[in-house]
Amino acid sequence: MNWQERISVDPLICHGRTCIKGTRIMVSVILDNLAAGLSVGEIMQSYPSLTEADIQAAIAYAAELARERIISIQMEASA
Numbered sequence: 001m002n003w004q005e006r007i008s009v010d011p012l013i014c015h016g017r018t019c020i021k022g023t024r025i026m027v028s029v030i031l032d033n034l035a036a037g038l039s040v041g042e043i044m045q046s047y048p049s050l051t052e053a054d055i056q057a058a059i060a061y062a063a064e065l066a067r068e069r070i071i072s073i074q075m076e077a078s079a
Contacts, residue, residue, distance in 0.1 A: 003064065006057035018061065020054045023047075030058040 008021045018027040025047055033043045034055075044050050 001053075001056055001060045003057040003060040006054055007061050020050065020058070023049050025050060025054075027058045027061055030055055031062055034059070 006021055007018055007027060009016055009018050013019055014024055014026055019025055020027070020030075029047075030043060030050070033046070038046075040052055040055050043055060044052065
C-alpha cells in the first residue's frame with residue numbers, strides 16, 4: 001500500500017491536518033472511528049466519498065508514524 005498516493009497535507013485544508021486526498025476527511029477521524037470499533041463498511045457509510053483503499057491508506061500512514069516515533073507509554077503498576 002502506497003499511502004502517499006491517497007493522503008495529503010495542505011495548509012489551506014483542515015488547518016494542515018492529514019486528510020484523504022480530494023476530501024476534508026482527516027486521517028484522525030478514520031482512525032478514531034476504527035478505534036471506536038466501527039467497521040470499514042460503517043465508516044464508508046458515514047463518509048460515502050471514502051473507499052476501502054482510503055481507509056487502508058489511513059491505517060498504513062498510522063503504522064508508518066508508529067514506526068518512526070518513540071512514544072512513551074507509562075507502565076501500569078502490578079496489583
